[in-house]
Amino acid sequence: MSAPELDGRATWPRIRPAVRHRVERAILREMPTREDAPIRGRDPSRPPARPAPPVLPGDDPGSIAIAAERLRAGGLVVFPTETVYGLGANALDAHAVARVFAAKERPAFDPLIVHLADASAVGTYAEMEDADDPRVARLAARFWPGPLTLVLRKRDVIPGIVTAGLPTVGLRVPDHPVARALIRAAGVPVAAPSANRFGHLSPTRAAHVVAGLGSRVDLVLDGGPCRVGIESTVILLAAGRATLLRPGGLAIEAIEAEIGRLEVLVDGAPRTAELAPGRAGAHYAPRIPLVLADPRDPEAALAFVVRPGERVGFLAASAAGRAAAEAAGGPFAAVEVLDANGDVVGAAGRLFDALHSLQAADLSRIVAEPFPDVGLGRAVMDRLRRAARAAGDVREEPAFNR
């Protein structure tokens, strides 16, 4: 561990003693921990515990200073955003970014989003013509910080590995005080995909990250549960285009109210793979089959019949949906209600959390209630359709349709 980091410790007067203990452990983590050390008398039949990364409270300036230093030194730092937790690396350091792909087991063709502390940095990383596009200024002024990613033609300063060789880069200013403090303290743009292993659920709590990535990352900043809970909306605004690449935490209707109609890509079309490589790869594939079925639809009745020995989970859009499902069949081994009133903003916020819980409930299958395809419902349905398709439910319509 370098001396400046240790010296730096003494200059953080506001650090709380309990936090300080954890910060010191983080600084000194190269030293053997209890898990690493040979333990006399340990039961040899028990596998050693999976080493966990240091988890520091995100609201502490000492934690931010440590994490920023880690980023600058080429480390991987997980941080909370308002959408989901991100697995961050210095976007200007190709070697650090390569470690992100390795930690996630993410295919190299899928580009990363670059996170900025504020919109004033757009011109540093995007080509002037796109950075000066009045639509960019409009959207940035209206929705940043927030769950919107703008894909613009990139400047050479962004290494090709960040953008998977594409001439464009996704830029976003996240709306979370921990994320913004970290990016500001690091003084570099932060490339960060969602902090999950490829094909797994996105994390909306620090515990999801620790369970999924463990010591593949250097540090986790805990910021509590993510408020929006679903990934950002991604739109391409390069060379005069305005194309929706991924529905997400900002409703498309809100974007269209600012800049007019967005072009929509259909899954499977040749241009879709070229413009939105993230949609070509595998997506969250539940370890248990997932089907979308409306409990009020008589044609879907079979999905709600629970056979002897079966453990079926139900993902309800609302309390009323739960009641309808319980009237249509059951009993269910586990039920998650996304929002008591079926409010889609609340539902989007709980989607990944609920899926994490169902996934841990030892189920034979999951039935999910569909949402209307408007506003954030589109993003929720996009994720659920992809999960259903990945689980082999080929009856589902194309994942994004409008």
Ligand code: TXA
């Ligand atoms: O809310 C979010 O967007 C979260 C938080 C951490 O910011 N990040 C996130 O990153 O969801 P990731 O890597 O899981 O998803 C990023 C998506 C991918 O589908 C990727 O293909 C797309 O954005 N993307 C990024 N840069 C792109 C580019 N230059 N062209 C086209 N698509 C791009």
Ligand code: MG
């Ligand atoms: Mg992701």
